[in-house]
Amino acid sequence: MDIFLQQLANGLTIGSMFALVALGYTMVYGVMKLINFAHGDMVAASAFVGLTIYTQVMGQATSLGAVIVIFLLSALTMACIGVLLERLAYRPLRTAPRLSAVVSALGASLVIQNGIMLIWGPRMRIFPELVPQVYWDFSGVVISLIQVIILALSLILMIALYLFVEKTRMGAAIRASSIDQDAARLMGINVNSVIALIFIIGSSLGAVGGLFIGLYYRGITFNMGWQYGLYAFIAAILGGIGNIPGAMLGGMLLGLFNAFIAGYVSSTWADAFTFILLILILIVRPTGILGERVAEKV
Amino acid sequence: MKFAKMLLALTAIALLAAPAIADTIKVGVQAPITGSYANEGQGIENGARLLAEQLNSKGGVLGKQVEVIACDDQGTAMAAAICAKDLVNKGVKLVVGSYTSTCAEAAQKTYFKAGVLQTSDGTADSLTEKGYWTFLRNSFPNSAEAEFVANYLVNIKKYQRIVVLSDFSTYADGLANAAEAAVKELGGNVVSRDKIKADSQNFTPVLTNIKSKHPDAIFFAGYYSDGGQLRSQQMALGIKADFYGGDANDNPDFVKLAGSAAEGAFIINVPEPAALPTPIAKSFIADYQKKYGEMPPSIWGLMNIDGMRAILHAFEQNGDTDTKKAAEYLHNLTTPLDGITGPIAFAEDGNRKGGAYVVKRIQADGSYINEYVQ
Numbered sequence: 271m272d273i274f275l276q277q278l279a280n281g282l283t284i285g286s287m288f289a290l291v292a293l294g295y296t297m298v299y300g301v302m303k304l305i306n307f308a309h310g311d312m313v314a315a316s317a318f319v320g321l322t323i324y325t326q327v328m329g330q331a332t333s334l335g336a337v338i339v340i341f342l343l344s345a346l347t348m349a350c351i352g353v354l355l356e357r358l359a360y361r362p363l364r365t366a367p368r369l370s371a372v373v374s375a376l377g378a379s380l381v382i383q384n385g386i387m388l389i390w391g392p393r394m395r396i397f398p399e400l401v402p403q404v405y406w407d408f409s410g411v412v413i414s415l416i417q418v419i420i421l422a423l424s425l426i427l428m429i430a431l432y433l434f435v436e437k438t439r440m441g442a443a444i445r446a447s448s449i450d451q452d453a454a455r456l457m458g459i460n461v462n463s464v465i466a467l468i469f470i471i472g473s474s475l476g477a478v479g480g481l482f483i484g485l486y487y488r489g490i491t492f493n494m495g496w497q498y499g500l501y502a503f504i505a506a507i508l509g510g511i512g513n514i515p516g517a518m519l520g521g522m523l524l525g526l527f528n529a530f531i532a533g534y535v536s537s538t539w540a541d542a543f544t545f546i547l548l549i550l551i552l553i554v555r556p557t558g559i560l561g562e563r564v565a566e567k568v
Numbered sequence: 569m570k571f572a573k574m575l576l577a578l579t580a581i582a583l584l585a586a587p588a589i590a591d592t593i594k595v596g597v598q599a600p601i602t603g604s605y606a607n608e609g610q611g612i613e614n615g616a617r618l619l620a621e622q623l624n625s626k627g628g629v630l631g632k633q634v635e636v637i638a639c640d641d642q643g644t645a646m647a648a649a650i651c652a653k654d655l656v657n658k659g660v661k662l663v664v665g666s667y668t669s670t671c672a673e674a675a676q677k678t679y680f681k682a683g684v685l686q687t688s689d690g691t692a693d694s695l696t697e698k699g700y701w702t703f704l705r706n707s708f709p710n711s712a713e714a715e716f717v718a719n720y721l722v723n724i725k726k727y728q729r730i731v732v733l734s735d736f737s738t739y740a741d742g743l744a745n746a747a748e749a750a751v752k753e754l755g756g757n758v759v760s761r762d763k764i765k766a767d768s769q770n771f772t773p774v775l776t777n778i779k780s781k782h783p784d785a786i787f788f789a790g791y792y793s794d795g796g797q798l799r800s801q802q803m804a805l806g807i808k809a810d811f812y813g814g815d816a817n818d819n820p821d822f823v824k825l826a827g828s829a830a831e832g833a834f835i836i837n838v839p840e841p842a843a844l845p846t847p848i849a850k851s852f853i854a855d856y857q858k859k860y861g862e863m864p865p866s867i868w869g870l871m872n873i874d875g876m877r878a879i880l881h882a883f884e885q886n887g888d889t890d891t892k893k894a895a896e897y898l899h900n901l902t903t904p905l906d907g908i909t910g911p912i913a914f915a916e917d918g919n920r921k922g923g924a925y926v927v928k929r930i931q932a933d934g935s936y937i938n939e940y941v942q
Contacts, residue, residue: 276779394606412805488824488825533776
């Protein structure tokens with residue numbers, strides 16, 4: 271039983287990181303019908319930005335306040351880069367065929383990945399131990415402080431995002447733009463600023479995810495964005511791409527699925543099973559768990 | 569426009585002049601210069617360039633300058649195969665590297681077919697089992713380390729429940745399998761033999777499984793980039809077992825990744841660069857520090873440099889750069905050559921002869937203390 275609970279804790283921790291990153295994919299897809307392949311690399315970039323803020327701006331201070339400042343500054347930096355990315359790589363292609371935008375997204379991914387390599391070098395960089403290694407042992411199930419922080423902060427951010435999208439006027443504008451951009455424009459919604467907003471939100475959440483990766487695993491490499499991006503992308507599809515609660519659910523489920531397969535079947539097969547799951551979802555329920563069935567527009 | 573014309577003219581001159589300056593001995597370096605093992609790959613490239621510089625300042629080898637051509641194999645078999653073709657096409661006589669057995673193995677056949685000598689620190693036994701005369705291992709094979717590990721864990725520390733863990737690479741899987749077999753041979757109890765995916769970072773599911781087996785020792789055959797994170801996650805899960813990292817964990821990044829969890833972990837390897845006693849090692853390491861402002865990342869780069877030195881020495885002794893003759897010379901050395909990492913001589917199958925291991929314990933400040941010396 272304690273093994274089951276331990277795997278549950280492992281799965282929820284990694285799942286909440288997937289969920290944070292998946293939100294970036296799903297929000298952009300919801301409004302623009304575009305898979306932002308550069309998102310995973312934005313996540314990787316945020317970990318490096320956070321590390322630089324720690325060493326250069328904060329002077330290697332390790333207090334709680336310093337950690338909060340690192341999170342805020344990284345999220346702000348990545349939000350700016352996100353808006354810039356949309357301006358340079360996606361807005362010029364807004365009316366172009368969808369394939370062109372996808373190719374542009376792949377190109378942006380390579381540019382960001384190689385940019386990280388040129389700025390911070392190809393070597394693995396190592397995050398400082400900003401969160402003290404504190405553990406609690408509940409009769410065999412060990413939970414660490416960093417796991418609690420990751421889980422709690424992810425849940426708070428996701429609930430806040432959900433309330434923002436469902437309850438505020440800006441949220442209504444996002445929902446309207448995702449249903450029909452032209453109609454939204456006719457209703458007086460500035461779709462350009464809605465798109466800028468989703469890039470700000472998506473990139474900031476991705477930045478938090480990237481910092482979690484740095485804080486939890488400590489080792490960050492320029493090409494790690496690919497791996498996390500892929501998992502988050504699967505999570506977004508699992509939950510129903512374009513659907514915000516779906517991305518949260520998909521991330522959590524994927525994390526749990528991965529932990530239980532690795533724990534009970536074989537760690538060797540965890541990845542293979544993840545992709546088998548993806549294929550099954552696409553066959554049985556192509557719109558994902560929470561995605562709605564929509565008639566193809568002709 | 570004028571500038572472009574000048575450039576064109578300069579290029580033409582350079583092309584015409586090329587044959588005149590082509591009389592060099594080309595040494596290929598195939599190493600993971602980027603990617604997860606970049607730290608080690610750059611160590612190999614830096615070392616090779618330094619040695620070439622030192623030889624050239626003394627008039628080169630056989631009166632020719634030594635030219636180093638590096639190719640980045642990124643630690644992946646696919647890039648390694650491309651590097652091999654590329655280096656052969658560029659006319660290298662010998663290749664130093666690669667760092668990982670997987671990459672050395674992927675390139676091996678290309679060098680063998682082209683008659684290009686290859687010297688690698690890859691420790692997988694399979695590297696020398698193919699009968700390629702072109703391959704010279706400058707480190708000691710996995711089987712030697714596995715026997716040492718098994719003897720240490722079973723007979724000296726008397727562990728009752730041993731876990732053997734590796735990734736899927738040629739080197740790690742080979743070392744782990746050899747260690748598992750050697751432990752069983754000595755009557756030891758292997759409670760679990762698990763595998764992780766290199767670079768996947770999330771090792772807690774595997775470690776949770778390991779925890780349920782209540783081990784008293786974990787032997788991880790794999791690389792430092794995973795080893796440091798494994799150690800940190802092992803402590804986070806409250807697994808009390810002693811952690812033993814195989815030779816590829818011997819890198820400063822292991823300690824940085826594991827952070828405060830590094831203390832008390834053990835690393836098994838041949839002695840580290842700073843502890844090398846010979847004058848030739850001391851002077852080379854001092855020159856390395858002077859040129860690059862840091863210590864060589866580990867002993868692996870230096871082993872590769874020893875391989876390069878040995879082959880160039882063979883060219884010098886034979887009076888020409890015939891690779892077949894050089895290999896024969898190195899296989900039949902009556903007295904070992906002086907190397908940075910100790911005496912160097914090769915068996916008929918291309919293995920380096922000899923080898924002694926140490927067990928090092930990581931202290932609170934991240935430095936090593938010798939726990940056991942063979």
